[in-house]
Amino acid sequence: MKRLAKWRLFPLLSAVALILSGCGEPYLSALRPAGEVAERQYWLMKLSTGIMVVVILVVTIIFLIVLFKFRRKHDGEIPKQVEGNHTMEIIWTVIPIVLLLILAVPTVAETFHLADVKPMDKKNKDGTRDALVVNVRASLYWWEFEYPDQKIVTSQELVVPTDEKVYFNLKGSDVKHSFWIPAAGGKMDTNTDTLNKMWLVFDSKKAEEAGDLFYGKCAELCGPSHAFMDFKVKALPRAEFDKWVASMQDVKEPVKAETADAQAGQEIFNKSCIGCHAVTPANTTPEAARKGPNLTNFGDRTRVAGILEHDEENLKNWIKDPEKYKPGNLMSGAYGELEPEQLDQLAAYLMGLKVQD
Template sequence: MKRLAKWRLVSLFALVSLILSACSGQPHLSTLQPAGEVAQKQYDLMVLSTVIMLAVMAVVAVIFVVVLVKFRRKDDKIPKQVEGNHALEIIWTVIPILLILIISVPTVVSIFKFADVDAMERKNEDGTVDATVVNVRASLYWWEFEYPNEGIVTSQELVVPTDEKVYFNLIASDVKHSFWIPAVGGKMDNNTENVNKFWLEFDSEHVDPNELFQGRCAELCGPSHALMDFKAKALPRAEYDQWVSDMKNVEEAEVATTDLAQQGQEIFNQSCIGCHAVTPSNGTPAEARLAPNLTNFGERSIIAGYLENNEENLKDWLKDPETFKPGNKMTDTYGKLTPEQLDALTAYLMGLKVQD
């Protein structure tokens, strides 16, 4: 009995752990809190499937109990042998087909709806596109976001307008990745050979200006796969247009304003500029971009995809990138900076801002 009690306790803790494993303290990280049309439809389909499965389980359980009680053996007589019942066979064949249709029809309709990207292919006479388009390139272990219509490039923090469709071209530089913003919709693979296309919509009703959406790589891609995160900032159209304008006029942000930052800029130009860019449109082909674009680094909320953006974390990252992101490409380059160089480079990077 003691052993049985222990197993019951272990089973209880295992069940609680399984339930709590889906919980998270981070905002906008749950598919159960949809914040856009795609996510809402996916949530509705999930609820529909769950309700149908629970209903089937309940009906089967009731039938099982009824049969168990009503037809339990009362004596040693052998009951009448029945080889089949055509009516019952038809019923338990037709009902599953109907249930599958109830699930599959709205699912297939939604798939075709979300795959409709004609708007991003429709060009005006001057070659421009009215839709908001973002080229998402995934690399080990960071994200690049290129806005072809606006002519700007940024990294690690996706900025999009609210209440309108945002179209994405997805591709990878090295291995297969997968683009996913749980609260908004997805996920879809970033392949190395072909470009996948889809759209998302960020609902302003669910946007908190103080909280960014969490983005993830949903395809195992290497030792730092779990750390390959990004943020998504959804802005009203007017604020988004202002952000685009500020990014286009970024030249003023490139100049260091203090003596310490100027020293950091010299260090950056001697060692970092070979991989990183500090202008949103540096002319480098997408395939040749080796590291995240740092144009507005000082305004971003994260470092290396998941660390809070502050001077302490930045210095720790520059001193030893491998500790924070195993297998990253900065490991062989950094880690040899003196404390003075760290202070200077940190001052320069934290000053890279395009908005007041």
């Protein structure tokens, strides 16, 4: 009876899992595609799932027919013995081949189409490109985004224009990670010894539905804080994206602190934090020297450390004890303890790092 009671839970848990699988938001679901790449991959998913469902239904129907029609009706009765049927052998050999071709041909075609990144290598006479290229660097446990043609670097929030191809160079600085924006397309590894390339498109209508904000994360187990290695994607119309780029390019030196607390916080920052965190977007700093996320536009962001709500209280909690939120991160224990007043001052300075009105 106890075993029976446990088995009764199985249908309930299955129903709950089925219901929860339909939950999600448009900015983080791979089943709600928000761009060309995601649409193509979603179509392949539906095609393969449809083929599998048809095969299961056909096999199940045949099984039930055989089970009931040809079951033994009387003791001692021996069913008719049939050995070999060339027609049936041909059918059950040809059908799987046809199904595989139906699945393989579009899959191979889409693979080659999605792997075409030649436009990102075409440069004009002045060395710039018509295509937008972003160098993505993954580190434990944060993301850096460099726009080489625009000569700016930012981190934790990727900003892209909608309705056009955005090309990515992907690499890791320490261990293998994986770059994944579920709503925009499938994941791709960021390796330390090889460079992977891909492109994505962010649909303007879907971006508007999602509030211009999509969700990205690491999809490769990389350490104790793998689950918290998140980033956000701001998908903006081209005009707004250009405005953001211009705002970042206008920052030639760190944003000046305005209040007394912010000025005191800037002094603390310059003594303790600037060795790892830059507060200007220029990409002249050698890559090896970029040990922590770029904070040029920290005050404009939507998350602290990629996972916490963007407010001073969460920022102070993060600075005070980063190990609590991201175990194993490089910032843990690096700067010693700050007095509550110093935390307030440092938070005031960082929240004031804004490049947009």
